[in-house]
Structures are given as structure tokens and as C-alpha cells.
Amino acid sequence: MGMRxxxxxxxxxxxxxxxxKLGQRCARTWSLRDAARKAASRSGKPVVLALGSPxxxxxxxVVHTDDMDAFLCEYLKKKRRDILEQNRDSQSCPSxxxx
Numbered sequence: 459m460g461m462r463x464x465x466x467x468x469x470x471x472x473x474x475x476x477x478x479k480l481g482q483r484c485a486r487t488w489s490l491r492d493a494a495r496k497a498a499s500r501s502g503k504p505v506v507l508a509l510g511s512p513x514x515x516x517x518x519x520v521v522h523t524d525d526m527d528a529f530l531c532e533y534l535k536k537k538r539r540d541i542l543e544q545n546r547d548s549q550s551c552p553s554x555x556x557x
Contacts (some may be wrong), residue, residue, distance in 0.1 A: 487520060495522075504528040 484487045487507065504525035505530045509518040521529045 491522060
């Protein structure tokens, strides 16, 4: 039995590459999400799984479609605060003039 040839992907979005996976390999992620959802039910916060690997930089964020609006809202608020803070910091430091 040789390696299977990957199936050709049909575009599902104009500007994003979206991979849709179904099956047993995803079961652990779903179990982790279900446990996190149960823990978050008291707080009412959206669940975001941050999956990492010691051999790879960064994090892979997994957000259920039910939580996507709340996640994006919080993400954009944070980005806006960061931009405003960055602009404030750059404006509060007058440039040094050499004499």
C-alpha cells in the first residue's frame, strides 16, 4: 500500500485558504474543546484553544464558529488598544535635537 495522492482542494473562500478536516484525527481537539467549554460555561467567555509545539514557533488558535464573533471582537479591541498605545508612545517622546 503506497501513499495516497492528496485530493485537489476546491476553493471555499476568496481570500483565505481553508482546510476542512473530518475524522478521528480531530477527535482529541474536539474533546479538549468540550472540556474547555464546560469549564468556561460559568464565566460565559468564548473558548479559544491555543495549541503549541515545542518544535514550532507560535500558537495555533482553534475557535468554534459559535464563538467566532466574540473572539474576533476581543481580538480587534486588543489590536486597537495596541495601535493606540503604540501611537501614544511614539508621540510622547520628543525627538532629541543635537546642538
